[in-house]
Amino acid sequence: MTRAVPSYRDSISPDEQAYITDRHILERAAGQSCVSPRQLFGSRHRENVIRLQCRDLSRAGLLREKAHEVYAITDLGLESLPEAPERMTDQGMFDLQSFPMYSLPDEKWRITDFSILDPPTIKQINYDEYAGDDQYGLVRNDRQLTQRRIWNIKNSRLSRLMREFPTHDPLPKQCAHWMRAVAGIHLFPDANHRTGMNTLQILVAESSCEVELSISEEVEWYVLQSKLIRHLQANVQFDTLWKRDEHYTLWHRYFRAELCGEEHRHQTQTDISHLRTVLNHARERKEGFRATS
Structure with a gap:
């Protein structure tokens, strides 16, 4: 049987070519006025997963959705890039629960x-x-x-x-x-x-x-x-x-x-x-x- 998956983020393996990290998304957003999942996925990465990452980074206040599926980095996102050891894993994935703005619907x-x-x-x-x-x-x-x-x-x-x-x-x-x-x-x-x-x-x-x-x-x-x-x-x-x-x-x-x-x-x-x-x-x-x- 398929194991229980409490979060889609558990499926993200930054070492695999199919995925990119939260850090990578913010770094790309910092270098442009705005980005979309389509722009970020290139020809090798899984756009559908990047789409969910962008929504979650927006929930945490690290990105701001300017239009449908068009995102810009926020001041908090810029501040979190240089160093955030308590909020980011060695592989470049954020602990989103550590951001006060971040919340999810009840598990029920x-x-x-x-x-x-x-x-x-x-x-x-x-x-x-x-x-x-x-x-x-x-x-x-x-x-x-x-x-x-x-x-x-x-x-x-x-x-x-x-x-x-x-x-x-x-x-x-x-x-x-x-x-x-x-x-x-x-x-x-x-x-x-x-x-x-x-x-x-x-x-x-x-x-x-x-x-x-x-x-x-x-x-x-x-x-x-x-x-x-x-x-x-x-x-x-x-x-x-x-x-x-x-x-x-x-x-x-x-x-x-x-x-x-x-x-x-x-x-x-x-x-x-x-x-x-x-x-x-x-x-x-x-x-x-x-x-x-």
Whole structure:
């Protein structure tokens, strides 16, 4: 089983080429008027983790967000660079808890433990959807090929989602990020939304959260909108994980309503059947474009 990970920062190994340190981020920010996770990640580092580091450094008062995902170093950040032995490890990572401004949501309002899930379990959840649903989309109309595609998903991809998950965000944001990731990357041939929602229910039920995640009748509208966004707007890759784009915003509205008691407020009163027609048209156009390109 995957070990319990109380913080995404535990996954950061500064010695590995994929990651950069908090010190490195501040040094880059000190030399420019502003920086973004995209600028910092270059072609080798994991942008999705840098994105979370920037948010945390901003929480601690070391960076200031000037615009969406655009950061500038603060006076405190500049002061903390030369020497901060009591606040920084030898590897250049800050002890963020040592900064008075830094605070996190209560653990009862966050998912911090993925030990209940591992890659084979997530695959099994998707396979169960395949086995129990005659409408599961087959790969090339081949059941054996579809089964192989489900079980051949690389464990490392699923492990990375859990290991680098934004553990410092409040629960509604975490749920939105998880649904965007599972549905957006589209790891499985079909039933990615159901797999995302089912795994979330397990995580919330087994975590320290004192709420229950139910699935309302409203979810069908959100799933259709999510599919439209994925086909027409979003481009979810591992490096763009944890971005707060249209796809994330859609699911954040859903989970705020389900977990915080807010009213579901659809931006449009579009009929479900009309949404399905639009989605099918978008899929046909996309497939037609692929066939001619």
